[in-house]
Amino acid sequence: MEFQYIADLVGKGVDGVGVVVIVVGVLVATVVAVVRLARREERIYQAYRRRLGRSILLGLEFLVAGDIIRTVAVAPTFTSVGTLAVIVAVRTLLSFSLELEITGRWPWTKSSGAASTGAPKDG
Template sequence: MEFQHVVELVGMVVDAMGVAVIVVGAVVATGHAVFRLSRRQAAVYRAYRRRLGRSILLGLEFLVAGDIIRTVAVSPTYAGVGLLALIVAIRTVLSFSLELEITGRWPWQRR
C-alpha cells in the first residue's frame, strides 16, 4: 500500500470520526433534553444548546484535522494549501462564534 493511500485513508477515518462525534453528540444532547423536558426541569434549552455546540466544536476539530492530513501529506500544492487555509479560516470563525454562543464570552476572556 502506498503512502498516499494510507494518508488518504487516515484522513477519511478522521473525517468520519468528526461526523460521528457531531451525530452522536446531537443524539445524546437531544435525548438528554427530552428526558429533562419530561421531568419538567428548568433551563433545558440552554443546556441543549451548550451540549450540541460542544459536540459541533469537537466534530469541527476532527474535520479540520482530516483536511490538514490530506492536504499536507497527499497534495501539498499552492492551490491545495490555499484551499486548506480558507477552510481552516472559515472553521475557526465558526469555532469562535460557537464558543461565544456556548459560554457567553470569548475564549481569551476570564470567567
C-alpha cells in the same frame, strides 16, 4: 501500500470520526433534553444548546485535522494549501462563534466560571 494512499485513508477516517462525534452529540443532547422536558425541569434550552455546541466544536476539530492530513500529506500544492487555508479560516470562525454562544466569552479571555456568565451548569 503507498504513503499517500495511507495518509488519504487516515484523513478520511479522521473526518469520519468528526461526523460521528457531531451525530452522536446531537443524539445525546436531544435524548437528555427530552428526558429533562419529561421531568419538567427548567433551563432545558440553554443546556441543550451548550451540549449541541460542544459536540459541533469537537467534531469541527476532527474535520479540520482530517483536512490538514489529506491536504498536507497527500497533495501539497499551492491550490490545495490555499483551499485548506480557507476551510480552516471558516471553521475557525465557526468555532469562535460557537464558543461565544456556549460560554458567553471569547476563547482567549480568562474563564471566571459559570456564575459570571449566568450560564447554568449541565445537570
